[in-house]
Amino acid sequence: MPPTDQSSFTKGFSVQNQHDRDRNGSLLVNIQSRVLSNLSDLLTEFFHKMDDAFFDLAEQSASNNEQNLYFEAMRELRLHARDVDTELRKELAYQFDLLQKRQRDDEAGNHDSDNLSLVDKNRVEVDVALTNIRNKIRTHYPELQLQFCRRLNQYLDIDWLNESNNPLGCDTLVNAFSRAIEKLELPLKVRLMVFKYFERQVAENLQQTLIEANKILADAGIQAEPKKAAKPAPETTEANSDSKHHADQPSSGQQTAEATPPTLEQAFASNYEYTVAFEQVQAIMANFYKGSLNNRLFAVKQGQPAPELHREDLLNVLARLQSAERDSLQDEDPTNNQYDHQDVRLLLEHQLAHTVRERGARKLKQADDDVINLVSMVFEFILDDHNISPEVSLLLGRLQIPVIKIALADKQFFSNVNHPARRLLKLLSQAAIGWEKESVLQRDLLMEEIRNVVTRVLNEFEVDNLALFSELEKSFSSFLMEETRRADTIEKRVLQAAKGQAKTEQARSTINQLINDRMQGKTLPSVVIDMIDGPWRVLMLQRLMRHGRDSDEWKHCLKTVDDLIWSIQPANAAADRDRWVKIIPILLKEICSGLEGIKHPGLEVDKFLSSLWEIHGQILQTPPDQQLPNSRKVDHTISEPAPGNRSASTQQVSQSVTPDKAAGTLSAIERQKLKAAERRALLDPRNNIDADLRKTLLTLKTGQWIEVHTLEGKIRRCKLAYRDASSDLYIFVSRRGNKVLETNLDSMIRMANADELRLLENVSMWDRALSNVMSRLNRNIEAEPAT
Known part of the structure; x- marks a missing residue:
C-alpha cells in the first residue's frame, strides 16, 4: 500500500482490532485502503467540478439573490469538503467493520429515513435524486458488482452480500454520501445539484475502483463463482446471465437484465x-x-x-x-x-x-x-x-x-x-x-x-x-482482405519512416544531454559554443546513427568535444602544460577531418580553425583565474514547471526563458529541455486538468480510429498506426494506409478540448x-x- 494511502487509512478510518485484521483480514485491509483512496480522489475532483459549476452559475445569475445563493454554496462546500470526505470514509469503514465481523447492517434500510430533516415535498425530490444515483451505479457496473459480491461472499464464507449492500454497492454508497452531507447548510435547489454532480463525477467513475477491488481478491486466488447460463449454447452472454440474477425481483423493470453500455x-x-x-x-x-x-x-x-x-x-x-x-x-x-x-x-x-x-x-x-x-x-x-x-x-x-x-x-x-x-x-x-x-x-x-x-x-x-447473408459476408470479406493487403503495404512504408524519425529524435536527445553535461556552467568562447552547438552536433548525429554508441567513430567524436573544452580553459593549460601542448595539433586535425566529413564549407572550417588557433594563443597570455575575451557562461537551465494547470505550467516555462531567447533564438538543448519540461508538466499525475482525457490518449491502442479536423478545414477519419512513448509521437493513417496526422499528446488534448478530435468506437453498429x-x-x- 502506498504511504499516502497508509497514512490516511490509519487516522481512525480502519476497523477495530487492527492487529487481528492484519493477521486474519489483510485482504479486507488492502481493499478498504484502495477503495477509500480512490473515493477520496473522486471526491476531490467532484468538489473541484462543483466549485467551477457554482462559479459559472454565479456569473450568469440574473439577480443578486441568485448570485449570493451560489456564492454561499461555494463557501459552504469549500469549508466542509474535508468533513464530507471524512464522514464518507467513516461510513464506508463501518461497512468494512461489519464485513470483518461477518455481520449485516440491520440499519441500512433506515439510513435514508433519518438522514435529512425535510418537509414531505422536499423529501420526495431528495429521494428521487438518491434513487437516480442508485440506478446509475446499479446499471453501469452490473458485472463488476456481481463479481465483487461473489468473491467477498466466498472469502468471508457468507451468502448475504449483493450488488446493493456491499461496500461499493448502490445503497451503501448513496446512504454514506447522503449522511456525509447531512450537516451542510444547503438549500434544496443546491442540494439537488450536489446530488446530480455526485452522480456524474463519482457514480459514473467507479469502474476502476471496482476493477482494483476485484483484482486484489483475484490475485489472492478467490474467483467469482461460475455463472449459470440460461442456455447451454456457446453464444450465451453476460446479459443473459444477468437476467437470471435479477429473476427474483418483483417489478417487470427489475425482472430484465440491465442493458449495460460498453466499458x-x-x-x-x-x-x-x-x-x-x-x-x-x-x-x-x-x-x-x-x-x-x-x-x-x-x-x-x-x-x-x-x-x-x-x-x-x-x-x-x-x-x-x-x-x-x-x-x-x-x-x-x-x-x-x-x-x-x-x-x-x-x-x-x-x-x-x-x-x-x-x-x-x-x-x-x-x-x-x-x-x-x-x-x-x-x-x-x-x-x-x-x-x-x-x-x-x-x-x-x-x-x-x-x-x-x-x-x-x-x-x-x-x-x-x-x-x-x-x-x-x-x-x-x-x-x-x-x-x-x-x-x-x-x-x-x-x-x-x-x-x-x-x-x-x-x-x-x-x-x-438466410444463406444470402453468409454468401455476402464471404464475398465482402474477400474484398476487405485485398483492400487491407494494399493498405498494409503503404502503411509499412509510413511506419518505417516514423520509426526512423523516432530513432533520430532519440539520438538528438542523447546528444543534447551529452553536450549539456560537458558545457553546462562553463565559461567558453562564443565561437566554440556555436561550433559545438552547430556543425559538430550534425557530425555527432551522423556518427551515432550510422555507427552506434559502441563504435570507435562515435567515441572519437565525443572525445574531441572533451579535448576541445579542456584545451580552452586557462586553468587547465597552466596546470598541465605538457598535455596541453601535445593535444593541440591532434585536436586541430580531428576537428578539420570531422567538419570536412560532413561537407561543412571549407571557408567556415578555415575560419574556425584560425579562431581556435588565436584562442590557444590568448591562453598563453591569460592568467588562470581570468576568462578569455568574447566568452560567455553556458546556462541551459530551464526552471521546472509546477504541477497543476497545464497552461500555467507552460507559462512558467516560458517566463524562465530570457526575452531574446523567447524571440526564437533558443539553442537545440534549450528547446529540448523546454519540450521535456512541458511534457513532464502534462504527464504529472498531480495535474488534474484533463486527467481523464490524458489517461485515455496515453492508453490508445494501435488500430484505434479517430475523427479529426485538419488544418485545411477537412474532417478526416484515421487510425493510430504507430505510437512512440519516448518521443511522444503519434502517427495516424487513413483506411488506404496513407499518413493523415503526425502529432503529440499535447496537441491531441488541445484538439479534443476544441472538439476537433473525437474517438470512434470500432464495434458493430448493430x-x-x-x-x-x-x-x-x-x-x-x-x-x-x-x-
Missing part, C-alpha cells in the same frame, strides 16, 4: 458484442406500451383482446416496402448521394393502417409489435450516430425492413451473435468506420461494394434464404445501437410507467 475497454475493442433475450425485450417494451403501434395506430389498450393481423399479411406489407427501398436505391445518383432517408417507420405505419382495415384486424400480435418498435429504434440510433459517416449510415439504414423480417421470423436474432445477418452487419460497420468521401477523380471501391451488398439484400432477400437503445429504455422505466 471503455469494450467500446474500443472490435470484438465487443451485445445480446439480449427476446423475453427481456418484451418485458421492457411492456413499460412503454403507450408508444407501441397497437396503441398509437389502433388505440388498443394493453392486454385488450382484438382480432390480430396474420403474420403473412404483415410480411406482405414489409415486402412491398422492401421493393420500394430497392427502387429508390436504383434511382439514387451515387455521385451525389445527399439522400434524405425516408422514415421507414412512418411508411410502415401507413401501410399497416390500410392493411388492418382491409383484413378486418384490430391490432398486431404483441410480439410483432415489439419487434418492429425495437428494430425501428435501433435504426433511428444508427441514422443519428456519428460513429459512421452519414453517407454510409444512410445507405445501411435501407436494411431496416430486411432486419425486421429477420427478427419477426427468428426471435433469437437479438441474442445470437453468430446470426448470419448480424455477422454481415458487423463486417460492414467495421469496414465503414474509416470510410471517407473520395475525390471526384478517385473511384470509391468501398462504397461501391457496400452499395452492392445492400442492393443484393433488397433484391434477393426472403425470409427463408451491437452499439442495440446496447444504447436497451440502456436508454431501462433508464426510462420509472419515468414512463406502463399504461
Whole structure:
C-alpha cells in the first residue's frame, strides 16, 4: 500500500482490532485502503467540478439573490469538503467493520429515513435524486458488482452480500454520501445539484475502483463463482446471465437484465458484442406500451383482446416496402448521394393502417409489435450516430425492413451473435468506420461494394434464404482482405519512416544531454559554443546513427568535444602544460577531418580553425583565474514547471526563458529541455486538468480510429498506426494506409478540448445501437410507467 494511502487509512478510518485484521483480514485491509483512496480522489475532483459549476452559475445569475445563493454554496462546500470526505470514509469503514465481523447492517434500510430533516415535498425530490444515483451505479457496473459480491461472499464464507449492500454497492454508497452531507447548510435547489454532480463525477467513475477491488481478491486466488447460463449454447452472454440474477425481483423493470453500455475497454475493442433475450425485450417494451403501434395506430389498450393481423399479411406489407427501398436505391445518383432517408417507420405505419382495415384486424400480435418498435429504434440510433459517416449510415439504414423480417421470423436474432445477418452487419460497420468521401477523380471501391451488398439484400432477400447473408459476408470479406493487403503495404512504408524519425529524435536527445553535461556552467568562447552547438552536433548525429554508441567513430567524436573544452580553459593549460601542448595539433586535425566529413564549407572550417588557433594563443597570455575575451557562461537551465494547470505550467516555462531567447533564438538543448519540461508538466499525475482525457490518449491502442479536423478545414477519419512513448509521437493513417496526422499528446488534448478530435468506437453498429437503445429504455422505466 502506498504511504499516502497508509497514512490516511490509519487516522481512525480502519476497523477495530487492527492487529487481528492484519493477521486474519489483510485482504479486507488492502481493499478498504484502495477503495477509500480512490473515493477520496473522486471526491476531490467532484468538489473541484462543483466549485467551477457554482462559479459559472454565479456569473450568469440574473439577480443578486441568485448570485449570493451560489456564492454561499461555494463557501459552504469549500469549508466542509474535508468533513464530507471524512464522514464518507467513516461510513464506508463501518461497512468494512461489519464485513470483518461477518455481520449485516440491520440499519441500512433506515439510513435514508433519518438522514435529512425535510418537509414531505422536499423529501420526495431528495429521494428521487438518491434513487437516480442508485440506478446509475446499479446499471453501469452490473458485472463488476456481481463479481465483487461473489468473491467477498466466498472469502468471508457468507451468502448475504449483493450488488446493493456491499461496500461499493448502490445503497451503501448513496446512504454514506447522503449522511456525509447531512450537516451542510444547503438549500434544496443546491442540494439537488450536489446530488446530480455526485452522480456524474463519482457514480459514473467507479469502474476502476471496482476493477482494483476485484483484482486484489483475484490475485489472492478467490474467483467469482461460475455463472449459470440460461442456455447451454456457446453464444450465451453476460446479459443473459444477468437476467437470471435479477429473476427474483418483483417489478417487470427489475425482472430484465440491465442493458449495460460498453466499458471503455469494450467500446474500443472490435470484438465487443451485445445480446439480449427476446423475453427481456418484451418485458421492457411492456413499460412503454403507450408508444407501441397497437396503441398509437389502433388505440388498443394493453392486454385488450382484438382480432390480430396474420403474420403473412404483415410480411406482405414489409415486402412491398422492401421493393420500394430497392427502387429508390436504383434511382439514387451515387455521385451525389445527399439522400434524405425516408422514415421507414412512418411508411410502415401507413401501410399497416390500410392493411388492418382491409383484413378486418384490430391490432398486431404483441410480439410483432415489439419487434418492429425495437428494430425501428435501433435504426433511428444508427441514422443519428456519428460513429459512421452519414453517407454510409444512410445507405445501411435501407436494411431496416430486411432486419425486421429477420427478427419477426427468428426471435433469437437479438441474442445470437453468430446470426448470419448480424455477422454481415458487423463486417460492414467495421469496414465503414474509416470510410471517407473520395475525390471526384478517385473511384470509391468501398462504397461501391457496400452499395452492392445492400442492393443484393433488397433484391434477393426472403425470409427463408438466410444463406444470402453468409454468401455476402464471404464475398465482402474477400474484398476487405485485398483492400487491407494494399493498405498494409503503404502503411509499412509510413511506419518505417516514423520509426526512423523516432530513432533520430532519440539520438538528438542523447546528444543534447551529452553536450549539456560537458558545457553546462562553463565559461567558453562564443565561437566554440556555436561550433559545438552547430556543425559538430550534425557530425555527432551522423556518427551515432550510422555507427552506434559502441563504435570507435562515435567515441572519437565525443572525445574531441572533451579535448576541445579542456584545451580552452586557462586553468587547465597552466596546470598541465605538457598535455596541453601535445593535444593541440591532434585536436586541430580531428576537428578539420570531422567538419570536412560532413561537407561543412571549407571557408567556415578555415575560419574556425584560425579562431581556435588565436584562442590557444590568448591562453598563453591569460592568467588562470581570468576568462578569455568574447566568452560567455553556458546556462541551459530551464526552471521546472509546477504541477497543476497545464497552461500555467507552460507559462512558467516560458517566463524562465530570457526575452531574446523567447524571440526564437533558443539553442537545440534549450528547446529540448523546454519540450521535456512541458511534457513532464502534462504527464504529472498531480495535474488534474484533463486527467481523464490524458489517461485515455496515453492508453490508445494501435488500430484505434479517430475523427479529426485538419488544418485545411477537412474532417478526416484515421487510425493510430504507430505510437512512440519516448518521443511522444503519434502517427495516424487513413483506411488506404496513407499518413493523415503526425502529432503529440499535447496537441491531441488541445484538439479534443476544441472538439476537433473525437474517438470512434470500432464495434458493430448493430451491437452499439442495440446496447444504447436497451440502456436508454431501462433508464426510462420509472419515468414512463406502463399504461
